[in-house]
Amino acid sequence: MTTTWADFQQAEPDLAATVRERFGKYTHHVLATLRKDGSPRLTGLEAKFPLDELVLTMMPDSRKAQDLLRDPRFSLLANPGEGAEMGGGDVRVSGRAIEATDQETLDRFAKAIGAPLPFHLFRLDLTEVVRTTVENDELVVRTWHPGRPVRTIRRT
Template sequence: MTFVPWSAFRTAEPAFAETVRHRFERYRHHVLATLRKDGSPRLTGLEVDFRFGELWLGMMPCSRKAQDLQRDPRFALHANPGADDSMDGGDVRISGRAVEVTDPEEVARFVAEAEPPEPFHLFRVEIGEVVRTCVEDDELVVRTWRPGAKVRTVRRR
């Protein structure tokens, strides 16, 4: 599987990337899926950050989700569906791998801009797949993007 940074997704599919970003920015908390040591899934709440042209995940020090990603960087991230059950903007998911950022200059740049509570673990997202599911004109519409490919759209009645 190929993985690319958010900036590559944004360059390849700017309109789709903007739709996905808007969906994530609409709500503060989302759901992150990681893999436990035994391979079983772990779901936890998470805030995301779009900054410097990339998608970032910040976590409390020594949190289970951070430990999961340090051991196995694969993840899935699901945008908050919203409180009103409308799913306005569709259902959006990103999967890929999370690369821990430990370079002091890069971490300092993030801290200066985002002012996160410290200490923390910082991960930069590398995307393997983006999926948006919504209803348009009484059809279920599933749009999928993977690195190196165009957006694939499937419609069902």
């Protein structure tokens, strides 16, 4: 069963709004994929919400696209911003990236993001969403997994 952004948004609307806001603060974020040998690859990426869905788009045959086509597991970290303040906290979504290949879907998203084809379009099957903040003197980690409520851990 696939867990889409809409599923997450319906299950946890407040956390989803916070996550979307964090991704919206900056254009570029950090994508983690797995290379052929299993080692991690970190690359910059624009994360977008065209048609109200978080998707990943990449140039044809880019290394990160090749990674996801071979092994769809990913983690996407929202740009934390400048300095050590991390205003708004740290946000990460993880799961599996599923390439959309049907022409109708590609055309709809190309129009929505204003980018010409060809490009790789990956829809996301979310397996984890994490928000980390500092509140007063506590580190607060909120974690969501499909089918479960948000779990909060506080550390001093």
